[in-house]
Amino acid sequence: MPQPRSTGPSKLILFDVNETLLDMSKLKNALIKAFSNKAAFHQWFGLLLQYSLVDTVTNHYHDFRTIGDAALDMTANMLQEKPLKSAEKHKLLALMTELPAHKDVPEGLKMLSKAGYSLVAFTNSTRSVLDQQLRYADIIQYFEQGLSVDDQRCYKPHPDTYLTAARQAGTEPASAIMIAAHGWDIAGALHAGLAAGFIARKGQTLYPLAPSPTYQGKTLVEVAKQIIE
Structure with a gap:
């Protein structure tokens, strides 16, 4: 169950990684080229997220890369x-x-x-992939921990993933903030009782049937300023 919202300041911040922190344009362009279709990236990434939820709901877990591989086959078919x-x-x-x-x-x-x-990175990818991502992007030095849903075998935005991640990081969920560029991630965190900061990356939007984020801006800098204030 979601925890009651804390009246004290949040000092733990969980970060989504793909699209939130990392620019996926390189992969987007490669997929467009591979399939000779401008819709390829959005088709593939949508399938990746959709079938990670299927695995969660049906309780038949495959890691994110394995689903990504299958989603490439599905993209070709579609x-x-x-x-x-x-x-x-x-x-x-x-x-x-x-x-x-x-x-x-x-x-x-x-x-x-x-x-x-x-600062804790929290991803649907495996820990190995997360570590490689943060090192390649030269931002690993800012993070105290890297957490993966792979430990739980259950994908975001299931509420349990956020509750477990906050506690793994040593904080009660009500005293944590989730920062993401995806409306589904923000919705999941808010329903789990965390605060949430939305970065409005190009092409991303909030889910209008979910609670509004605690913070929001066009960049991480804008969101960070609101949190610090």
């Missing part, structure tokens, strides 16, 4: 393109670990760290 060879899929999925940080991210992380917040 776009009526030839299926990619195993080597091609491996190369595309490897790009998930070679994504740069959005330009605003280092400054925003530095601001929050300097203000005394404990």
